[in-house]
Amino acid sequence: MELAVGYALIMATIWTAHGTQRILFYVTAAWFFCSAVFAGLRGELEGLNRLPLRMTAITVSLTIVIAGGMAVIAYAVGTLHGLFGVRKPLLHASTYLLWSLVQQYIQQSFFFSRIEEITSNGRSAAVITAVLFGLAHLPNPVLAPVTLVGGWILSELFRRYRSLYPLAVAHGLIGLAIAVSIPDSLHHHMRVGLGYLRYPS
16 A cells, blocks of 8 residues: 555656646655654664665766766767756755655665565565656656666665665766756656656757
8 A cells, every 4th residue: 555655646746737746746755754754663764774885885986987988978979968957066966866865765665675575576576666666757768768777776786785875876876967968858857757748849
């Protein structure tokens, strides 16, 4: 029931218009916040109390190389650009990294952990979680496949190491690299759902 309600709230928020979307966003945020509080009280909140140093160093280093490579390729082909509509890019980037941590909590601590408990199979749970994550980014032709593959990789890392922090950094850096390397005409300022479809051409 928790999984169904949580995912239904996410999809409803993604696929509604401005006024209703704002209300649903706060309702959804409150749902996941309360879920985190109750999970913490039960001692079931995973991912926030561990930082495996070796895994973190490898994951972050590899992500920096990938993100840097994307920027270099984008520069070479002429698609590298600044963050769309942002006057304070460093503040925006920092905020996005924090948002990445929130998304990884939702993906891993909320969805993956519950799916793993239901299926009793961590590998299957990683695949199912990745599919849900990818579907939530439709119809964006850039983000949907990236989050499907990336969601599976990050879920596998979480299955093995149970730490959100390196995953959030990886998520944030790749997201920022996509934002500045791929034209807005393709990813519509990183929007999904109704926002992607209604993005001005």
